[in-house]
Amino acid sequence: MKNGRAFWLFVGPFAAGLLVFVYVPIGWSVLLSFFEARNTVTPSEFVGLRNYADMLTDRPFLASLGTFSVFAAFIVPLTFVLALALALLVNQISFMQAFFRSVFFLPTACSYVVASLVWKLSIFNGVRFGLANTVLGWFGAEPVAWTVSTSPPWYWLVLVTLRLWLQLGFYMILFIAGLQRIPRHLYEAAWIDGASRGWQTLRYITMPQLRTTSVAVLLLLLIAAYQAFDEFYNVLGTDRGYPPFARPPLIYLYYTALGSGGQDFGHGSAGAVLLTLLIAGVTLAQGRVITR
Amino acid sequence: MISRRRLLSLAGASALLAACGSNTGRGGDAQALKQWYHAYGEPGVQQAVERYAQAYSKTPVDVQWNPGDYDSKLATSLLSDGGPDVFESTTQVSSVRAGQLVPLDDVLGDARSDFTRSILETHTVDGKVYGIPQAVDxxxxxxxxxxxxxxxxxxxxxxxxxxxxxxxxxxxxxxxxxxxxxxxxxxxxxxxxxxxxxxxxxxxxxxxxxxxxxxxxxxxxxxxxxxxxxxxxxxxxxxxxxxxxxxxxxxxxxxxxxxxxxxxxxxxxxxxxxxxxxxxxxxxxxVGAFGAMVNAKSKKVDEAKEFVRWLWVERTDYQEDFNLGYGFHIPPRESLARKTEKLTTGPAADAVKFVRDNAKASNPPDxxxxxxxxxxxxxxxxxxxxxxxxxxxxxxxxxxxxxxxxxxx
Structure with missing residues (x-):
């Protein structure tokens, strides 16, 4: 009995917060998706699956899902490989390991908004004295409008480098934790059996031992890719709205549900549910493929 | 480990910060009208609007200054019962259809003909005016x-x-x-x-x-x-x-x-x-103009309308101060725009002329x-x-x- 009270004392506030700020809004959002809910969150007109049908035939929404599947297909393996490489390197060195670990991890502590503004306004701004353009200028190249030009789409360079800088360190730490759990004697046994120190041990010992870590990292990366919002909104968004390219699904839904002049919670919620189903589907499929 | 005293001083500090949010010296008066503004960039505007509110004698008015994404915050608050009584925004047909706004034609009264027509049109839906223009941009x-x-x-x-x-x-x-x-x-x-x-x-x-x-x-x-x-x-x-x-x-x-x-x-x-x-x-x-509006969910609609009439129709001196004392806007009342010295010379005079001859609504209600x-x-x-x-x-x-x-x- 006493134990029970302690349990609720510690878990209660957190559970209550979770219930009020997460589960109730999710439930409400699912409810709203079946209603005509413009400028109201207490709608009365039930429309069944119409909002879903609308969203599934809405070209910009489908385009945003398509774009972000491609984005995920690039950013997920790229971050995965680079984070793993970084973890292997940092884990190998015998001096100042804590220092390098911290240095690579530090950007994780930086706010997405702040980093976006640094990237947009200082490194990749389009005027001739921007950092990237100054460097180009040394080689006699014309200034590039990094975040504006669509052909070639330089904004992907800005967005991908930004995301890599921000999240590499975090996944590196996950991999290092995974690496340090691999028992030394496995490697020693392998060496005695004549395995070479580089590729063979990586392929037959390190990677299989990292499987659970890898699955977790891939899962987190994939969800993060579909949930992209902050850096896109801050780098490409202007006070006139968001351009029709590189528009993450969440940004499109944000403008649908909360855009000034036409709050459409029905369609916004339907889109959010569809996005959730997509993420769940892709995640399950990925889990199947990897753990098989 | 945070000591109890430290915790208390922290709590005190956050209470102080919270009090700064809507700083009119009257915080928490249940009888007061709640008035919202977005955060104007020019220094002095916040003090000015608080001064106007304090000068109003019939009903106490609490001014809330809203930095950040004002449009979203306002739109969300209008869905609940906790929204402001009086606020500034642009008129949208969707919020009129949702019954969020109170028509203000009677507030305008005889002064209607003095407001720049193209500006008033941006606040008109189905022949009714829902916002009293405050400042023309x-x-x-x-x-x-x-x-x-x-x-x-x-x-x-x-x-x-x-x-x-x-x-x-x-x-x-x-x-x-x-x-x-x-x-x-x-x-x-x-x-x-x-x-x-x-x-x-x-x-x-x-x-x-x-x-x-x-x-x-x-x-x-x-x-x-x-x-x-x-x-x-x-x-x-x-x-x-x-x-x-x-x-x-x-x-x-x-x-x-x-x-x-x-x-x-x-x-x-x-x-x-x-x-x-x-x-x-x-x-x-x-052209566009934020208009002063009255929330249809307000429990003090009549008081709110009277306050809007007093501030944005009757007190032309405040309109002039608001438009030209801090930033640089055109007063929506033509009689004011004509006699204001800052607007009769150079590029500003050209701008007034453009508004008269070439104005198009940047954000029409529909x-x-x-x-x-x-x-x-x-x-x-x-x-x-x-x-x-x-x-x-x-x-x-x-x-x-x-x-x-x-x-x-």
């Missing part, structure tokens, strides 16, 4: 006289001349024109339509389903592809920095920038409306965010990707037509 083209003279370029009076000028003024590291970091599609989409004698929406019908629209938007593509546009500036079009720093010879920005431009460049600048496309069109300037997104997406694809204008605009027109059908049947 307008956008126009600024040009550097000395740079145009050096390049032998005349101030453009047609769109073709503008495209040509932007190209010819691009030299020695200076670009011809800055019209926003999105390449001009965002702010110039509307003016391009007006330049051809078209509009967003006209009599509840799509206003740009016309071959001329494709031609007009195509000119924006020419402007972009001509290489004369500054892109990716540190501050966007609303700030005059690119212009005052000499990065461009012309910039599209607003009347609010006049004091900063004059300080930096003296008399070396002039202003123009967006030029006409051809003989069928006309020069234009986008131009909803769905329509705006569809139109802006189309323009952006034409301007930045070179997509075929007629096809893109036809797609946008279809979406706008669906939305209009939903609104008006």
């Amino acid at each position: 307008m956008q126009m083209l600024f040009y550097r006289k000395s740079m145009l003279a050096a390049a032998g370029v005349q101030p453009p009076s047609t769109v073709d001349e503008l495209v040509d000028a932007a190209r010819r003024l691009t030299r020695d590291g200076v670009k011809g024109l800055f019209a926003g970091n999105d390449g001009g599609g965002g702010v110039l989409g509307g003016p391009a339509l007006w330049s051809a004698g078209l509009d967003y929406v006209r009599d509840h019908q799509v206003g740009f389903d016309d071959p001329l629209a494709a031609q007009a938007i195509g000119k924006l593509r020419d402007l972009y592809a001509g290489g004369g546009l500054l892109l990716g500036a540190v501050k966007d079009w609303a700030e005059p920095d690119a212009f005052t720093q000499g990065l461009v010879a012309m910039q599209w920005t607003g009347l609010w920038a006049v004091p900063a431009v004059r300080e930096a460049l003296g008399d070396d600048f002039g202003v123009l409306p967006f030029p006409k496309l051809g003989d069928g069109g006309a020069p234009s300037v986008p 131009w909803t965010s769905v329509m705006r997104t569809a139109f802006n997406d189309a323009v952006s694809r034409v301007v930045r990707d070179g997509a075929p204008a007629d096809q893109e605009l036809r797609g946008a027109a279809e979406k706008v037509r669906d939305e209009l059908k939903r609104l008006y049947g």
